[in-house]
Amino acid sequence: MSINRGRVRWQCRRALLELDLVFTRFLERDFDRLTDDQVADLEELLRCDDYDIWAMVNGSKACEVDRWKEMIGLLRQR
């Protein structure tokens, strides 16, 4: 079963403005082009704590899950 994209979009609403700013850019630029598999990876990543996602995005923490690396890469792109 494919994941509802609206749900994933809503879950990109985070508790930190830092992430809202990063995700706004990502939703406008990349989100609609993601494959179902990529959306599934993103959905999994979004279950992490905000500070962990933020740390992976700003590079202070290495992303240890291979499946998420592509998404982190897109989120990091300025």
Next chain:
Amino acid sequence: MNVAKRTFDAVIVGAGGAGLRAALQLSEAGLKTAVLTKVFPTRSHTVAAQGGVAASLGNSTEDNWHWHMYDTVKGSDWLGDQDAIEFMCKKANEVVIELEHYGMPFDRTDNGKIYQRPFGGHSMNYGQAPVMRSCAAADRTGHAMLHALYQRNVRANTQFFVEWMALDLIRDADGDVLGVTAMEMETGEVSIFHAKATVFATGGAGRIYYSSTNAFINTGDGVGMAARAGIPLEDMEFWQFHPTGVAGAGVLITEGVRGEGGILRNASGERFMERYAPNLKDLASRDVVSRAMTTEINEGRGCGPDKDHVLLDITHLSPDTIMKRLPGIREIAIQFAGVDPIKAPIPVVPTCHYQMGGIPTNYKGQVVVPKDGNPNSPVAGFYAAGECACASVHGANRLGTNSLLDLLVFGKSAGETVVEDFQSGQLKLKPLPADAADVSLARLARLDGQTKGESVFDVGLEMRRTMQKHAGVFRFDALLKEGVQKIGEVAERAKRTEISDQSKVWNVARMEALELDNLIEVARATMVSAEARKESRGAHVRDDAPDTPENPNGRDDANWLKHTLWYSEGNRLDYKPVNLKPLSDDVEPIALAKRTY
């Protein structure tokens, strides 16, 4: 249309610090409690709080609640109610130690006590010198607090409705509150949550401003719902601008940075706060620092090619201190300002941060409105706590770290009051009016049926720009008057918003349109209340109310020592007295004085 009904002893809207603290009180007392939240509880905005929570534990320097109370009253520019302030400062140690017992990982001193750091506006011995009063868990205080409270709620069997958005407050013909309508995002269905007690803990509305430290979720839903249901909003002209938002992005640099020794500098490198606040300098109260920065910028001493910001300098701190005590700050500076603060100062500007006003409550967390000659008559079945509420402890200006304290104290207190009212049999499950869901259903039908309407994004942007320009750090009569008219026009446009995607499930565009309805109420309240208040006080500073001997700092106690109440219907204002009398005889009223640091 058939609307599903669910029945509870209590329904809490919001699962941030205030909602979770209130829920815990209810669930542990055995009440059947539902907590509704737009996002997963530990993704509530409380997570963003970095600086700490105030309590006069006296672990790092001598301290007591009298000093804390004095600082809070003075910080509020005497608009705070002294009964509620006494209550909060006295309860601080209890609620912080409780949190420690729930497993909150506070920073420790060498001898194992909770480590405390200094924070703006907090002083020892009635304003003499900075005190160390802020309890923190590194720079993740809010995050740690929310996790501790959430775990505890899971243990207490609190029932969470995650990704449910409350739409409207349900009141009956007597004005009593009977619950809320809410939409489940996954299905798009509307349900009624029928309860003996309804607690609002929906957080602030900082997204009404263009430049804001608040995440996108802070859309003031509870405040908007209350206003639409006829509850007046208190002191909405008072918004705190945090001195140090990253220029251009809004992202907050915590005051803890100045607590650890950070210094604000203008274009010539001068530590300008020495001129504005000789005692507390960079650690003066937020409004004082924000105004000083704005004055520096307005008078041409700003930095950068456009001279539109000042600099926050921590290059003199050891990289070790920065990495250990302020790690997150370094990453924010690198990402959003493109500078490494170990090597270069961070560009900062005053940025909208905190809503001092809100739904009027007393220190027990009961929502109170004027009725039959009593300015503070409780609304049966309705309670509120946290940033959406106005107790009023922050008055015209909040001190940093007093908000997390407010969540704990008044979340708990609202919970205790509900439990008391429940156990005494005072709370009843009144029958629902037949039209209980009609307002919500009509709003949704309007939105779905709208053609040739307005874009939610465009109207939202116009609102944010209007607020920023017409009701910012410094306020001008002509701009405010124009602002009242403009925000009225924006509100009219908001009645005609249209969404192109009409799918029922997970429709983010629909959520955002519904949120805008709430933001608009808050924006109108702010502009109208600000235009009417002809003095300067705390965060509300008018250029035509300057500092004179009769009116120190432009504050006019003879005419304006009163709380504003704004009613959505008719855009009408009313006022009520400030409570200058503490709760007990343990302390004398803090007498009116000029606010200097």
